[in-house]
Amino acid sequence: MRTAVIGAGNTGTALAADMALRGLDVTLIKTSRAIHEAHFTALCGNGGAVTVAENGTERRAVISHVTREIEDVRGCEVVLFCTRTDCHEALLRRMAPCLTDGQLLLFVPGYLSTAYVLKHVEADVICAEAQSSFIDGRITRPGAFRVGFRNVRNPIGVFPASRAAEAAGKLDRLGFPFTCCGTLEAALHNPNMIVHPVGALMSLPRVEKTGGDYCMYREVFTPSVWRMLEALDREKTAVFSALGLPPLSYADACKFRNTLDGSAEGKAVFFDYAAMPDRANGPLSAEDRYITEDVPQGLVLLESLGEYLGVATPVCTALIELASAALGRDLRENGRTLERLGEDNIEKIRRDRPGGS
Numbered sequence: 001m002r003t004a005v006i007g008a009g010n011t012g013t014a015l016a017a018d019m020a021l022r023g024l025d026v027t028l029i030k031t032s033r034a035i036h037e038a039h040f041t042a043l044c045g046n047g048g049a050v051t052v053a054e055n056g057t058e059r060r061a062v063i064s065h066v067t068r069e070i071e072d073v074r075g076c077e078v079v080l081f082c083t084r085t086d087c088h089e090a091l092l093r094r095m096a097p098c099l100t101d102g103q104l105l106l107f108v109p110g111y112l113s114t115a116y117v118l119k120h121v122e123a124d125v126i127c128a129e130a131q132s133s134f135i136d137g138r139i140t141r142p143g144a145f146r147v148g149f150r151n152v153r154n155p156i157g158v159f160p161a162s163r164a165a166e167a168a169g170k171l172d173r174l175g176f177p178f179t180c181c182g183t184l185e186a187a188l189h190n191p192n193m194i195v196h197p198v199g200a201l202m203s204l205p206r207v208e209k210t211g212g213d214y215c216m217y218r219e220v221f222t223p224s225v226w227r228m229l230e231a232l233d234r235e236k237t238a239v240f241s242a243l244g245l246p247p248l249s250y251a252d253a254c255k256f257r258n259t260l261d262g263s264a265e266g267k268a269v270f271f272d273y274a275a276m277p278d279r280a281n282g283p284l285s286a287e288d289r290y291i292t293e294d295v296p297q298g299l300v301l302l303e304s305l306g307e308y309l310g311v312a313t314p315v316c317t318a319l320i321e322l323a324s325a326a327l328g329r330d331l332r333e334n335g336r337t338l339e340r341l342g343e344d345n346i347e348k349i350r351r352d353r354p355g356g357s
Contacts, residue, residue: 001024001025001077001078001170001173002024002025002027002075002076002077003019003024003025003026003027003076003077003078003079003080003174004026004027004028004029004072004073004076004078004079004080005019005026005027005028005029005080005082006029006031006070006073006079006080006081006082006083006091007029007030007031007081007082007083008028008029008030008036008039008040008043008066009035009036009082009083009139010137010138010139010145011082011108011133011135012028012080012082012083013028013036013039013050013139013145014133014134014135014137014145014147015080015082015108015133015134015135016028016050016061016063017050017052017061017063017145018052018061018134018135018175018176019174019175020048020050020061020062020063020064021052021059021061022175024173024174024175025064026063026064026065027063027064027065027066027067027072027073027076028043028048028063028065028066028067029067029068029069029070029072029073030066030067030068031068031070031083031087031091032083032087036139038142039139039141039142039143040066041142042142042143043063043066043142043143044066046143047062048062048063048064048065048066049061049062049063049143050062050063050143050144050145051143051144051145052144052145052146052147053140053144053145053146053147054146054147055147070091070094070095070098071098073095073098073099073103074098074100076103077102077103077104077170078103078104078106078170078171078174079095079099079103079104079105079106080106080108081105081106081107081108081110081113082108082133084289084293084297085107085109085110085111085113085293085297085336086293086296086297086334086336088107088110088113088116089113089116089119089120089340092113092116092117092120092121093120095121096120096121096122096123099121099123099125100123100125101123101124101125102124102125102126103123103125103126104125104126104127104128104167104170104171105117105125105126105127105128106128106129106130106156106171107127107128107129107130108130108132108133108134109129109130109131109132109133109186109187109190109192110129110130110186110187110190111187111190111193111297111298111301111336112129112183112184112187112188112301112336112341112346112349113127113129113187114127114129114157114159114183114187114345114349115341115342115345115346115349116341118342118345118348118349119341119342119345126158126159126160126163126166126167126170127158127159127183128156128157128158128159128167128171129156129157129159129183129186129187130154130155130156130186131154131155131156131181131186131189131190131191131253131257132151132154132190132191132192132257133151134150134151134154134176135147135149135150135151136148136149136150137149138280146278148276148278148279148280149258149273149276151176151177151257151258152177152257152258152259152260153177153178153179153256153257153260154176154177154178154179154257155178155179155180155181155185155186155189155256155257156171156178156179156180156181156186157180157181157182157183157184157185157186157187158180158183159183159349159352160352161182161352164180168180182245183349183352184243184245184349184350185245185248188236188239188240188302188305189248189253190298191250191253191254191257192290192293192294192298193236193294193298193299193301193302194229194232194233194236194250195229195250196289196290196291196294196298197232197290197291197294197295197298197299197319197323198225198228198229198232198319199216199217199220199221199225199229199290200216200283200288200290200291200294201291201319201322201323201326202220202225202228203216203219203220203283204286204326206219206220207283207284207285207286207288208285208286212281212282212283212284212285213281214281214282214283215279215280215281215282216282216283216290217273217274217275217279218274218275218279221271221274226267228315229250230249230250231315232315232316232319233249233250235302235306235311235312235313235314235315235316236250236302237249238306238311238312238313239302239305239306239309239311239313242309242310242311243305243309243350249266250270251265251266251267251269251270252266253266254266254269254270254273255269255270258270258273286326286327287327291323291326291327292327292331295319295320295323295324295331295335296331296332296334296335296336297335297336298336299316299319299320299323300320300331300332300335300336300337301335301336301337301341302316303316303317303320304335304336304337304338304339305338308338308343320332
C-alpha cells in the first residue's frame with residue numbers, strides 16, 4: 001500500500017520508518033526548512049535509510065521516497081499529517097488539487113483538522129484523527145531515531161462515520177494498534193492540549209535559567225501543578241458533557257493509550273510515562289511548540305467551544321492570557337476557533353459521531 005507521511009520531524013520520521021520496516025511503500029515529504037534540515041539532508045543522501053534504535057537493538061529502515069514535493073501525495077491510499085497542527089490548513093489548501101476520491105487523510109494528531117478538509121478539499125476523501133502520535137521518541141542524529149515509547153492503543157475518529165469500515169481496512173494495514181472513537185473525542189482528547197501548556201508555562205523560569213537543560217515531564221508536575229492540570233481538565237470535561245459526549249479524564253485517557261493493565265490507576269500511568277529515563281529534555285525555550293502550538297491550536301479551540309456551548313473555561317482563558325503575556329503577542333490572533341474552522345463544519349462533525357443523531 002502506498003502511503004505518504006507529511007512532515008519529516010520526530011513523528012514523521014518515526015512513523016515512516018516503522019511502516020517501512022513492515023514493507024510499506026512510504027513517501028516522506030518535508031514541507032518546511034524550519035528544523036531537522038541536517039536530518040532530512042542525510043535521508044536524501046543515503047537513499048532514505050534510517051537507523052531505528054529500540055530496547056537496546058538497532059534496525060535499518062529504508063523509506064522508499066524522500067522528497068519536498070507535496071504533489072507526491074497523488075496515488076497514495078493513506079496520507080498521514082505529522083506536522084504541527086498550525087500548518088494543517090495551509091497544507092490542505094496546497095494539497096487539495098492533488099487529492100482524489102477514496103484517499104484517507106490521517107491527522108496525527110488533529111485538533112479537529114477534519115473541519116479544514118470540509119472547508120478546502122473537494123475530493124471525496126475520508127478523514128481520520130488520532131488522539132496522539134503512535135510512537136514517542138526523538139531524532140538523535142541525522143539519519144537516526146530512538147523509540148522511547150509506543151502506545152498500546154491508538155484511538156482514531158473517522159469522518160464520515162459511515163465509512164469507518166473502509167477506513168479500518170486501510171488503517172489496519174499500517175500496523176499500529178488502532179481503536180475506534182468519535183472524531184470529536186479523538187480531537188479533544190489530544191493530551192497535548194492539557195499537559196503541554198500547564199507544564200510549559202509553569203516551567204518557564206527553569207527553562208530560561210537552564211537554557212533548556214530541563215525535562216518538563218519529569219520535573220514540573222508537583223502536587224500544585226497537577227491540581228492546575230486537573231482544573232483545566234475539568235473544564236474540558238464540562239465541554240464534553242455539553243457536546244453530549246461521555247466524560248473521560250486526562251489521566252484515564254492516558255491510561256487507555258499507554259497500558260493494557262486495567263487495574264492501573266490513571267494518574268500513576270501518567271507519572272510512569274513522565275519518569276521514563278530516556279525522555280528528551282524540553283521545552284527548550286518559551287517559543288517551544290508546547291506553548292506556541294498547543295495554546296493557540298488547543299486551548300483557544302477549547303475556549304471557543306466553551307463560548308459556543310455556554311460553558312465557562314476560566315482556567316483555560318487564564319492560561320491563554322499568561323502565555324500571550326509571556327511571549328508578548330496575542331496567541332488568539334491566529335488561534336483555532338469555531339469561526340476559523342467553520343461552525344457548519346463543526347456541526348457536521350458533531351452530528352456524524354458514532355451513535356449520534
